Amino acid sequence: MSQRLRKLLLLLANQAIRKGMARGRTCMMIKITPQVGSYEYETQEDRSAPRIRVAIPGCLRPAGGKRLVTNTRDISLSGFAAIAIARLQPGTTCWLTLADMPALEAEIVWWEGGVVGCAFKQMLEPSTLKFLLERWG
Structure with a gap:
């Protein structure tokens, strides 16, 4: 999943959560997991790869x-x-x-x-x- 798409989905999910909470509703949480082996996934595991x-x-x-x-x-x-x-x-x-x-x-x-x-x-x-x-x- 591209980083832009991931950011957009997170933004939309956060907006939906805020609107739902303001109206006293519960919202479904969406968890977006990076692909195993991708840079995004691996940097979450270890952000200290020495240069x-x-x-x-x-x-x-x-x-x-x-x-x-x-x-x-x-x-x-x-x-x-x-x-x-x-x-x-x-x-x-x-x-x-x-x-x-x-x-x-x-x-x-x-x-x-x-x-x-x-x-x-x-x-x-x-x-x-x-x-x-x-x-x-």
Whole structure:
């Protein structure tokens, strides 16, 4: 479930609860559970994935955009920061390609001053992170 849809559903549920309470009614509660393995789920489990400073050359391709040559500045099991001179819109899906590996799907979380921060759609396997650090760390 996308983060925007989740926020909209929570907003609607909260509004329904407030209206029902104001009228003396009870409301049904809706629990939205993130998909197991998703970034959102895993960060609820452990929000402290350490970032490791690196300089890994690669390519970043936002959905519907051109491939950008980049340099990854830090990486963790849950995401990365990389150089991105062009402004990239938060919420956009992107793919990061590093070191002869298949592209890693991520979502742009923020862009500021030529640096983009992204959250992996599926957290990296520790062995994948170890491989990258052994090669580039």
